[in-house]
Amino acid sequence: MIFTLQQSGLQDQFAAGTTVDALVGAKKLDRARLAAMADYWVAAGLLDRSADGVLTLTDLARAYEEARPWYEMMVGGYGQTFLALGDHLAEGTGPAPRRGGYVGSGSCGISMHDSLPLLRKLLAEDGRDYRRLVDLGCGSGVYLTELCADYPQMTAVGIEPDADGAAAARAWVAGQPTADRVTIEQVDAVRWIENTEDKPDLAVYAFVIHEVLGQEGEEGVRRMLTKLFGESPELTLAVIDIDLKSADRAAMSQPLAQAYYNAYLLMHPFTSQRLESRQWWEKLFTECGLRIDAYDTTDPAMDSTGFCVGWVLRKADA
Template sequence: MSHGTRLEDRLIEALQPIRSFALAANLYHLFQTGLFDSLCACDSATVSELAKKHGMDEFRLSTFLRYLANEGYVTESEQAFSLTSKGRGLEKFRGWYTLMIGGYAETFLQMGDKLRVGAGNATRNAERVGVGSCAMSHYDAIPLTRRLMGHMSRGCRRLLDLGCGNALYLVEFCRMSPEIEEAWGVEPDRAGYESAVKLVRESGYDQRIHLYCDSALGFLDSGVQAAPDFTVLGFVLHEVLGQSGEEAVVGFLRRLVDRFPDLHIAVIEVDWQITNPTIMRHGLSLAYYNPYYLLHPFTGQRLETLPFWEQVFAKAGLEIVAKETTSPDVDSTRLEVGYLLRRAR
């Protein structure tokens, strides 16, 4: 091998992160523009059909689709494009793109500046974070929450979701569990709350599900008449911890069970294991948890270890009824953990 070829090989290898960066952004756009759904709904479509349907520029669209064809996600035949099986296979993973690219791509680009002492937090798109997280939860955290619910002696009839994102949890639980009479969703991000209003309206559950644009702590202070027997805090306590500190989290959990003494609480969190080399070698750790861990200190969120959360629950006067992790079919890292809690007896 000549010296020149060896340099080219090293260049190709060195540029793979740039290839992945552009690809991740453009797969997100494939979903977000509605092009993915259009291509899924038909065998194939011409550029002019797609451009007309989505109000797009034909030359840019054809370049976009040819770029994705070169990466193996679409294929072109007789001027028409269709998704390859690799492209169609992405469908279930849309939520990860919504969260990590729609929610946090802007964050990743700000990190260099935000490393400086006193630089403040990087921005994120909170609505995309909530929507993406809920779409991912469909596969991991919602089944986990159902398993936690199974440990309650009485089933759940009145459900409160604090930090509900686009309210997908509430809609899915109302659909799966007709015994849920009433549900409340609380989401502080205005755009996230509006996505929730839209989803609940479309689901037809707007008589059963009531939505509030507020923080978890603000909702407790608001005097809203609600009588939940089960509340879920899915990836929300680490947000409150980052915003308001440990004492505030302890005080919030205490007040929650003071106000609703028979309440069961499901807390779902990701265990902070960024320094654990065995766990961080796992394929899903490198593909997802490593960048997921990275973005938290830059956005004012504070992930913590399980012993930390367990001492917070004890300080708040809660006991652990059950502790579960995700199904290994979806995530075998055991990093995502759910607790079922109630006031200590």
Template sequence: MAEITPGLEKRLIGALQPIRGFVLAQALHQFMDTGIHDALTKHGALPVDRLAQLCGLSADRLGGFLLYLANEDFVVIAVDGTVGLTSAGAEIGVFQPWYALLVGGYTPAFAGLREALADPAAYASRNAAQVGVGSCGISEYDALPIAERLFQQIPGRVGTVVDLGCGDGRYLAELCDRNPGLRGVGVELAEQSVTNARRLMQQRGLAERVAVVAGRADDPPDLADRPGPLCFITAFVLQEILEQRDRAAILELLCKVFARHPDASWIVIEVDHRPADPDVMGHDLGLAYYNPYYLIHRITEQRLETRRFWEDLFAEAGLSVVGPEVPDPVYDSLGLKLGYLLRAAGAPAIRADL
């Protein structure tokens, strides 16, 4: 028989907090992904029946879900039965991309952790479409501003930007929106992400300027008919080629592209791999985001590497390098996301008019 000792309830409550967090993370992701959060943001407080109708959900089950969220202080249920957002509920919507990535995208990976730990040849799975949505959303805070700063340092005028591994296309759409006349090509392997990206280009009025094609990031399509010079972008993509193939494959890709397009530029965004650094893991953001992020990349078909690794690789490829650019420290003070502008050796990398 289990021993019941003084203080057991308090210890139990403490031990259950990770489970509470696990359930809450799943619930908040669905709160946003099902459209419930958007409906309450757009319409204000609503009766449960009306909210269920707007979101295509069962009113009875939605009622139970909302009671759960009310107990966690993300919604408030009025005496008349209408449901509205609390301040915490309104605020969480800002951070939907992180939930799409880590919960929507990588829940299958965490569920497959045991198998991945036991078999070094096995990879944990992921929801590629959700990873694309989350990654592109997060990129609006870090990778996109980094890429824009590097893009402005390219000498002359870029004719076409080629996003290898474009996800849902949001990143590519933003670049083309902010640079009138710029054309784009998005290359993406995940079928649902290709569909999402094409739909986004239609919605943003960019379908005539931006083409989205199905394909592998490490095998760029024929771009002979695209106006140049070209600017390639790989945001968190070389890490996938590194694990799925090897370092030599990245070198081959870089050398092949620059041999074919000597006047091209290439913007690379990657993440410095520092999971054993106490300065990183002693930081709240390090534990909240980078600790699970680093774990994911040990069990899925991706491999993170250090800043030194990437800079040595670019040097071996004989490329001119500008960077690294890092995120705004107001948003992320750890400086782990690294942006580089690559050009063929000897090519000017800084615009004279800046």
């Protein structure tokens, strides 16, 4: 119901103050259903109702708004996944469903708070002036527009094979000041790498490499990294992902792990995604002929778990 309040468009109406009757007339809504939802939100402390029936947002609802991306991803994107867990537990049942648009936009919204500051820190320490960025699996396009804002000479392309994700990315980019320097392509990443003539000097793999691992296996990741650096030997690759600690009792006892990561880690194997530990990834990078030029975790003030990690990678012989 928090997600519904945020995504239905009604929250903005309630922020200004309105009534059930006014909304029914303006938006052609079913009165009985809207009245039931309004009663729920009032009882849950998300709306206040005055004596004359005017409904307004509470401070609690405004506090939940700060966490909108988490609701967008976990309820909008993965809500149907969690409902289907029991149906997809048996061997051979295939992946549980999810909604790619909400997964991408929610994930990128969360990234504004944790992984994007981490990425900026890694690149600032690197000190290079990048001109051409590719985001492989760009979600809603946040990394593209934010990095273009950081690098005034940069142009960028976002690769997003999911149709809903690509649409969400184009919608986000269109409203940003750097829109004229960003394009979105709905295409397979390997196909784009093979066919592009405008070689990138910076690539971002943000919460995507574990999807390749889950869907194409370890050899699929190796092929992707080999192809990427084969086409662009001087490339800098920034990888942001999750250090798998679901079996670490101490790590999972932290409040953010209990409130968010426990569910986040659970749904990955049900959606053809495979998380691995930091040590596992670093061994793979080395075996692929890459060197780790930088490594860090998110700011502990935002995420004290250290689950979200990042690397800057280059060819070992570059």
